[in-house]
Amino acid sequence: MAKVLMKGNEAIGEAAIRAGCVHFFGYPITPQSEVPEYLAKRLPEVGGKFVQAESEVAASNMIYGAAGVGMRVLTTSSSPGISLMAEAMSYIAACELPVVVVNIMRGGPGLGGILPAQGDYLQATKGMGHGDFDLIVLAPSSVQEAVDLTIKAFELAEKYRNPVMVIGDGMIGQMMEPVSFPDVEIGPPLKPGDWALTGCVNRKPRIITSLYLDAMDLHNHNVHLKKKFAVITEHEQRHEAYNCDGEYDVLVTAFGMMARMCKTAIDTLAAEGIQVGLFRPISLKPFPYEACKNAMLKGKRVLDVEMNMGQMIEDVKLAGLGARQIDFFGRAGGVIPSVEEVMNEIRACHAKAKEKNP
């Protein structure tokens, strides 16, 4: 299909429809309001349903209910709104329902600001709610990738019956880039399988609940969820290694839009004769530890760059297990690190790498 120029937020909305999701529940919040705005117009055109809930708490429980009856569903929000959805996310994961949530992050903590940030990495990957559960978390770095990963998110959510989050910063929601979509107008509806509440005529009633009063039953359910995520971890790691084929002293680690801005810094430095590799996890969860480690070990020192105060760096450290020194550069609250600043940080890291390893 021909390319069109679209805002990330609108492209995510269209991608959901192409994936066959025609049910949306949400609440507006900058910088993701164009998703509900776009879907409010588009969903009625394709026979879908758009509901603006009274709050994020309500929207997240609406997707819980809609997924429970076998509907493919989406909600989107931005940082403070996502926090309000934490309780429902835990319930949804406990009940093994396939939902997709998009978080277009803004500066925090608290009400914060409305400008781009990456401060919800740890929330998404380690602590989206109470209890033992994991989200699959995918981080695009272009509008096209936001489209592709949104479609992939529905596929993974249903394959594993697990909630999936697509996470980007305000920049990716607001910027326009050329994108192309799959030709299919609306994907096939979800197959409700043997779990959805579709009416129990001629069959035994089913129940969707996360209440287990028997401790052993609940323990076993936890073990089951953990085993499931082990399978996901084995099969669903995604990453990009940029400029990593040749030799380099410094490896930059970054995700989402920040990774792509680092590419400009890396290309510019290559012209100066400094070769730098970039490791970008695309699946933040499961984090590609092994691939990250391999990229780290090829170089002498690591620079982790994020639009926060240092969150993904914890996973980078876990990947390296102390094998390499890791420097950090970050800006938070909506301040976007400039390419020039990143280049200076890389130069400093490069100098240290040379000093220690002459």
Next chain:
Amino acid sequence: MANTEVLMAGFGGQGMLLSGKLLAYAAMYDGKEVSWLPSYGPEMRGGTANVTVVISDKPVGSPYIIEPSALLVMNGPSLEKFGARVKKGGLIVINTSLVAVACERTDVTVVYVDAGGLAVKAGAARAANIVMLGVYVGYSGIVSHDLAAKMIEKEFAEKAKFIPANLAAFEAGYSAGVESRKGGA
């Protein structure tokens, strides 16, 4: 081709975001990689609004640009805010109908154009943003005249009565841009 980064700035409502979109669309149809990144701060109508368009032969790395190669300003505050950031050897296009001061830089090319006046002559006072687009396309040749004009027709397809005046505004700006280039400005 190196990256071309164009920062287009004015008051909210003056249409610089639209001018940027038309430029990005034209470059995209020309086979280039493009990105369009707006400021989306709390300011809206009456506040300042700007957009950065990056055009490249390679996939665009950072869409967030501190030092653009070209700056198109509709109003004084935008010149004040961004004038010093333009790369050495770059281009600044100034709308003299709203900017009373001259740009003091000597290491960039400055093109002065009465975008508001030309828009009125073209029959659409609100099309000063399209005049500015015309000046930039005429001066830089970044995309062809015809392709840019086609984007304007496409954009206003559902409000066809606005097409002639906007095309006239584009022509006026384009001619001014071509003239400035010839004049070695």
